[in-house]
Amino acid sequence: MKMVMPLLASVLAVSACVTASLCDAATKAKPKPLPTYKTSFDCTTPQASTEKLICHDAQLARMDLELDRLYRLALTDEHSVPRPNKVEIDQRFWIESRNQCGAGPQAKTCVIASYAERAFQLRQGSAIARTKDPSRLSEGPLAYRCAGFNALVAATFFTVEPGVVFLKWANSSVTLNQVPNNSGTQYRGKDYKGSYSFWQIGDEVFFQIPGSGQMSCAAEPVG
Incomplete structure (x- = not known):
């Protein structure tokens, strides 16, 4: 019995050491949560993989807010080309198209291009959207x-x-x-x-x- 107790203690010590090492490794391997940025839509319940990408990317989130600002200005412009009711319809189609960028390796490139082209369209068609807002x-x-x-x-x-x-x-x-x-x-x-x-x-x-x-x-x- 005198030999068994030290041996049992050693086994338990080794087991505890291995368990602790595994726990430390798991803790170190656990990725940090991605930062979430303000966007024009609710990032607590993003509906598409593209929206998730935008919520966690500072560049895309800022492009999203600016695009939303341009869109809302164009809606107030009775002289916009196209007219505000068509701008609203086009925006819905654009969002669907943007969300098709998906989550592949070229997803961010696709989203950037989508925002850039839509900003061009809104600014070209509306003088109000082109106003010199300091926040632009x-x-x-x-x-x-x-x-x-x-x-x-x-x-x-x-x-x-x-x-x-x-x-x-x-x-x-x-x-x-x-x-x-x-x-x-x-x-x-x-x-x-x-x-x-x-x-x-x-x-x-x-x-x-x-x-x-x-x-x-x-x-x-x-x-």
Whole structure:
């Protein structure tokens, strides 16, 4: 019996040590809850995977709030194109389209592009949506004339972090994301055609599309 008690104590000690180690490992492995940001919809009960993504992403949440601000302004504009009742219908279809971005590896890219294009539409169609509200996080559309390029380039900016620009010309469009640069503000992106760049250095603007060299652009008067 004298030999059994120490042996039993050792077994229990080892068991407790293993259990404690497993508990510590489980505690360390447990992921921290994602932060939740304010959006135009209720993040306590998000209905789609895209909404969950927006609720937990600071950049997307700010784009959502700005888009909602533009939408509500457009609804008050009797001169908007399209008219307010059609703006409301279009918004419902847009939300359905945005939510189709899903939760795949390109989900965030898809959501950013969706917000950027919708902001362009609302700002282009409503003078009230383009008012210089100090709280605004969007600007444009601004028009640029690029050397050797026949079409005007319309640019709508989202001043979030990182920034986003939606560019539209003729029958083409692209959404670009701001990238770190020590000189000016540069946006880059790509689609199935290749890579794009839009670079602002003071009053100078440079635009590059697939298959073309860098073009120098000048802002066109607005209004």
